[in-house]
Every structure is written in C-alpha cells, then in structure tokens.
Amino acid sequence: MLENSLSVFSSISLTDVLVFIIPFVLAVLVDLLTHKSGHKITMGNALIWSIIWVLCSAAFGYYIWHSRGAEAGSLYATGYVLEKALALDNLFAFYLIFKSFGLTQENRQHFQHRILYWGILGAIIFRFFFLGFGALIVNVSPYILILFALVVLWTVWKMWKSGEDDEEVDYTSHWSVLAVRKFASTNPSIESGKFFHHGVTPLFLCLICIEVCDVIFAFDSMPVIVAVVRDPYLMITSSLWAAAGLRSLYFLLVAAQGLFWALDKAVMVLLIFVSGKLIGSAFGFHLPNVVSLSIVAVVLLTGVIWSLAVKAPEEGENGDAAEK
Template sequence: MIVEHSVTEIVLFCVLVVVALWFDLHAHKADKPVSARNAALWTCVWIALALVFAGYIGYSFGAEQVQLFLTGYLLEKSLSVDNLFVIMAIFGSFSIKDAFQHRVLYYGVLGALVLRLIFVAAGSSLVAMFGPYALAGFGIFVLWTAWKMWQSMRSGHKDEIVDYSEHWAVRYTRRFIPVHNQLHGHDFFVKAPDSAGKLIWKATPLFLCLVVVELSDVMFAFDSVPAIIAVTHDPFLVYTSNVFAILGLRSMYFLLAAGKRYLRHLEKSVIAILAYIGIKMMLDVLGVIHISPLISLAVVMGLLAVGVIASLVPEKAAK
C-alpha cells in the first residue's frame, strides 16, 4: 500500500533531520572521545525522534502506516548492528584516534543519507545488477580485517601509524588522486608539496577512512534496502525508516567503542562477530544458505554477551 505524502510531510522530515544533525555537530565540535554517557544520551535522543515521527505518521495516516514505518525502522536497526563492528574494524585498520572518529562518522552519515536515497529510488534493480559481486568482495574484506585484528591482538601491542605510505588504501588511491602520507589533525584535505615542491591539495588518510566507511554503508544497503522494500513499497516510509535508523547508528557505535575500552575480552567477541559477518555474506552470495536477520542478531548479541560476561569475571577466578 502506497500513500501519497504531501510536501508538508517531506519538509517536516527534512527539517527534523537537519536540526537534529546541527545539534549533534554542535555538541561534538571538540576533538575528544565520545563518552559512554554521552553516547547513551544521544542514542535515546535518536530513538525518541524516531518515535515522535512515528507518532506523527500514525496520527496523519493511521495505524497501518505507523506499523510499516516501525517495522522498517526496527529491521534496519537490526541489520545495521553488523555495520557497527565493520566500522570499528575500519577505524582499527586506519589507526584512527577516538577523538577523530565522531567527525568521520558524522560526515559518513551525511553521505549515507544521499546514498540511501539513491538506493531507494533505484529499488531492487541496483541490487540485482551489482549486489552479488559487491557483497562477495566486501565479505572477503571483512574476513581479512578480522584476521588482521586477531594478529594485532595476539601480538600484544597496537602500533600507531605515523607514516601511511605503505598503507593499502594510500597505495591504491594515490594512483588516482594526490594523497598525503600522514594524518593532519581532523582535516580531510591538506595543502602539501608534490614531487616538484609545488603546494597542492592532497587527501589525508582520514578522508580515505571516510570513503571506506561510506563503502561499508553501501555494501550493507544491498541487504537492508531490499529487506525494507519487501515490508512496504512506499518510498517515503522506506527512506524515512532507513534514515532514522542510520542517525542512531553513530551513537550506538560509541557505546560499543566505550565498552571495548573497558571490557578486556570484548575485542575477542568483535573479532568473532566480524568473522561471522564475513562468512555469512559469502554463504549468501554463493547461495549455500541465507541467514535471517533475527538469527544474525541473536548470534551477534550472544557473542557480545560472552565477551561482556568473560570481562566481568575477575582474572584470578578465570584462571
């Protein structure tokens, strides 16, 4: 069932999103890690905004429409959980400090809003054309990242990258655009000399990290957008439920990151979850088995619970 939505509803939705994003940016202007308390507060804010919008949908269009919106929202939330762990792995791969992660995710969300609109407009045709190949490649990338995290954890130390000259993203990207081989604060671009000594604009590794985060959202959109379209064919409900779920993803990530800092065994759970995500994607692409979102969510929550419980057990008792 598709309901005609007026310009008023579209404008109301856009204003709500823009105002909330402005407050979010204003609240996190400083380059410092996002605390667990702050992340929890903003998680509640984004959920409350989604529920307020759901109330408006229900008031204006009836119970059936609000049920479709909430179903799409909860489905996207559950499917987005996988993306949280992939984003954590991407930040680890680029050795991005906690202080700069909010900036990357903030602009990552802005890009995701545009990319999801393209996906919703294109519908399932985009998935049918590129989905299997994109998901296969990304599944391999996720498995490789899990392996690198496991190696880093076993080595007992995590080196901070100062010179990115040999980083895989820099080596590949510099074939197409000028890339600076060092981070420059929170800047995505910096003026630096080229081989001839002339000052030119170069992308920093932080910008390359942002691009990879955006690509991860595209990969997960291949799964989530068709799933929500199967629930409702109303483009407005598909897009708005997607957007509200994405807006809260960033705060959920910082809750997870805060837990990883304080729970000593949580990183092992994250690695196991990444391996599971990669294997699940490959099995789906090969047509071996399709694991439902509910089962996937249960596995992720179970592995997280194991990591949390193991971290809460005193080390002497564990021995």
Template sequence: METVGNLGLWAGFSAIVAIMLAIDLLVVGGGKEHRVSFKEASVWSLIWISLSLAFAGGLWWHLDGSVGREIANTKALEFITGYLIEKALAGDNVFIWMMLFSFFAIPAELQKRVLLYGVLGAIVMRSVMIFAGAWLITQFHWILYVFGAFLLVTGVKMYWFADEKPDLENNRLIRWIRRHMNITTEFHGQHFFVVKNGLRYATPLFLALVLVEISDLIFAVDSIPAIFAITTDPFIVLTSNIFAILGLRAMYFLLAGVADRFSLLKYGLAIVLMFIGIKMLLIDLYKIPVGFSLAVIAVIIGASVWASLRKEARENQA
C-alpha cells in the same frame, strides 16, 4: 509509485532532519575536536530513538485522521519494522568502523568528524538508492525476486564467513588511493587535506572517510532491499532508513567499547537477512504479515545478543 507521503509529510520529515543536523553541527559541536563519552553517546542514542518513535506516533496520528485506522496501523508498523531492520544491520557498520579507525589509528577526538561527514554522505546516497529502487520495483515487479535471492545469498555468505575479518592492509581501494594521491603520514587536526610545499596532500582522516562511505554503500545494498521486503512505499522506506542512519554515530560510540561482547550478533544478522530474502521470494505466494516479521526479527536479534552475553560469561568463568 504508491505512497502515503504527501507534500506536508515530506516537508515535516525534511524539517526534522534539517533541524536535528543543525543542532548537531552548531549546538552540540559536531565540527569540533571532541571525544564522545559513553554518557553522551547514551543520551544521544536515547534522543534519536525517542525521536524516531515520536515520528512513528505522529505518522500514525496523521494517517488515522486522514485515511483511516487500518492504514495508519499498517504504515506505522512498517516504519518501526524498517527502522529495526536498519538499526540491526547497522551493527555490522559499527564493527567495520572500529577496524577502520584502528587501522588508520584515528584519534578518538577525530572519529566524530569522520562519522559526521560519513552520515551526511550516507543520507544523500541512500536517498538516491531508495528512489531508484522504488522506481525499479514499480516498473519491473520481478526485481523483487532478484532482491530476495540476493538477500538470501548474502545472508548465507555472512553466516558462513562471520568470523573472517577484512584485510585492510591489502585492500585494493586503499592501495589505489595511495598510488594516485599524495598522502601524509601524520594527522593535521581535523583537516582532510593540507598543502605542503605547494602540493595538496590528503590526510589519513580522508582515507578513513572514503572507507566509511564505501562501507556504508556496501551495507546499503543489503539493508535497502531488506526494507523493501517490508514495504515498497518510498516514504516509509526513506524515513525509517534515514532515522536509523541519523542515530548511527551515537550507536557507534555507545557500542565501540563493548562490541566484542556481541560476538554472535553477526550470525543473528545473517539469519535476519535470510529470513527477509525468503519473505521477498514468497511475496506473490504468501505475504508474511508485517507484525509477524517484526516479531521474528526482534526475537532473532534478541536471541543473538543473549547468546553472545552467555558465551562471554562462560568464557570468563572458565
């Protein structure tokens, strides 16, 4: 399994993640009831993006001094491209979380707690999936074609059904949980479980958390193979993925109030998945340069956002 990640890089990355999570939990108050304002979400989004870019710069500096400028340029560009892909595809997570919180009527001051545990679970789950995926690729090269075909089909389906919304009322998982667990109809602060009359009950907050984790698992199945299309280095795949995930809560609260303005973004994300799927299917015939991939992905996302805003402006004028 070829990787630029040595013990020092892994330790540095782990320390950064641990410190930032500790700051969120102990200093910012991630475990307290708290309504996140647009200003706070903007500041934290800027912090996470700046930290991610600083990590890319630090990685480039380290590799430039240890293995040479060419590898440093390549790996830094792979990190930024993987980060952008994950950030873009995470936009779908935001739309789903909005529907989940609306369906379960989760108060705004409790949403941060659900997403806190959702992100912690996503870090563990994605780490396992990435190392498993990297091992599979080293053992079975042909699995890249499977990933490519899967991404291409997923992109086509996402484009075709972009306007359809999930029917949470008839969701099989929710119905199964409600049949097999005692569920309260009311909230009990930040508690996921409460004891009433000697019986243990789950609260609606727990149901929302389960669906948040499931939604992330579903989207991880798309996004992780997409980053493997850029690089098979597990260090780059994991770090770009985790940095994007760490900033996902701030991104949610930043976009929650304006998500409806980006009605065409899903079509752009679908096209991105199709492009990456084609790139992976062509990997042994023609390797599309990482810089070109980054430019294409940025243009597609930027164009879909611009088209969404133009569409909204025309509708408002009408």
C-alpha cells in the same frame, strides 16, 4: 511500466515531506553543531544522543501511526528496527577500518568522531538514493524481488565468511584508498587533524574507505527494507531516522563489542527470513506486517538474551572477549 513505477510516489503529499524534512534536518544540524569541536566522545554522551535519536524517531513514528494508521506505524517501526540491526555489522566494519589506520589508539580516538561527522552525512545521502531507486524498480517485475532475495542471501554468505575468517583486513590497502593515492599526493601525517594538509592525509583516505563501505552496505540493505516496507515514504523515512543516529550508536557498540556477540547470528537469521519473504512476495504470498515486526523483534531479542546468558565462544581464560 515506468509510469506504474513512478505512481508509488504519488501518495506522498507536500505535508508528508515537510513533516519529515524539517524536524529531521533540524535534528541533524543540532547533532553536528553540538559535536563540531571533534572532542573525544564519552560513553555518557554517546548514550544520551542515542536515546535522543530513538526518541526523535519514535516521535515521527507516532505521527505515522496517527496520520496513516496502525499498519503504517508497524511498517515504519519494522523498517527502523531492521535498519538499526543491519547497521551493527557495518559499524563494526567502521571500527576495523579505524584500527587499520591506527585511529583506535587512545591519543587518536578523537579523529574517529571527525570522520564519522562527515561519514554519517554520506550515509544519509546514499540511503536516500538507493531506497528511492529500490522503490522505483520493485514494482517493475516480480523477478526483481527474486533478484533482491539473491542479494540478501549473498549478504548472509559474506557475513558468515567474515565470521569464520580470523585474519583482519588491512583497509589501508583497500582499492578505494589505492585509487585516491594513485591520483593525489599524500601526506602520511595526521597530526594536523585535517583531511587535506600538504596533500591528502590518512584521515581523508580513511573517510573515503568509510564512505565506500557504506555505499556497499546501503546497496545490500536496500532489498531488506524493500522486502518488508513497500511504501517509499515509510521506507525512506524509517531508514534515514535510523541512519542519522549511527554516529552515537557506533561509540556505544565499540565499548560493548564483546558483549552482544550473538547479534551477528541473529541478523543472519533475519536476513534469511527476509530473503524468504521476498521470494514469497514474488509469487503473491503476503505475510501480515504485524507478524513481520514480531519475528524481527523476537529474533533480535533472542540474540541479545543469548549474548548475555552464554559466554562468547571467542572468550579466553581471563574472560576478555576477543575483538570482533
């Protein structure tokens, strides 16, 4: 059984690995070195780098299409779009974590970049681990797919409940933060801009909370990608290219957090579709890849159009959108 699971990785050649690893690592290094100073990220900078990451991901997608065919290309595109869509809720959670730690104030916003600088590296590692594990066990038994479907439906329920709950979570009391405080001395000041300065600073506690949040998100999103993309190479590469651009995407989303209010609903619809696809796959039903990609695109586009055409229910009389 283990040998059958490991066989899914046999189609990955050394060329495939190098064609992905070399440009990916170079792109990540250029991004990190360019923003090493930790200055406040402007909208223009975030937009430019978001476009750069999309273009890099598209260039790799062209390689997939050229070397493996149109079907593999559509699978890669579906995995990439799904990962980006699922990241929306996670990035807004990052914003609420920053808000809990007082890092959304004008004179402290530049600290967000420093935390995300390292947080995105953790996001890449977590996705690689969980997706590799998912690709390994998905062929063990069809019941694994049903279990994955239940995890996806659990994610939908959590998103629905968080949307109904108006009370914001205080992440400074998150269990991960309390655990660090229990075993390490803390310094309440963040003015040094360091993670460690006469003890653990709130910046490090915030980073820990971000990383734990992303571990949970990586676990929740793994069954979603597995439902559509079974090829481990396409699964991992599409997810990692999407994750690498999350830092820039975060700053764009914060600026437009009240604009695309219906995207959360669209993502929940997508997750219900994915859970149905997982259950169908467990019983031998296969939906063509082009159909899956079309459904993902149509649902997300509908969420965008609906957001722009209809005023958000949370908007007040002055037209300002309530914070997510």
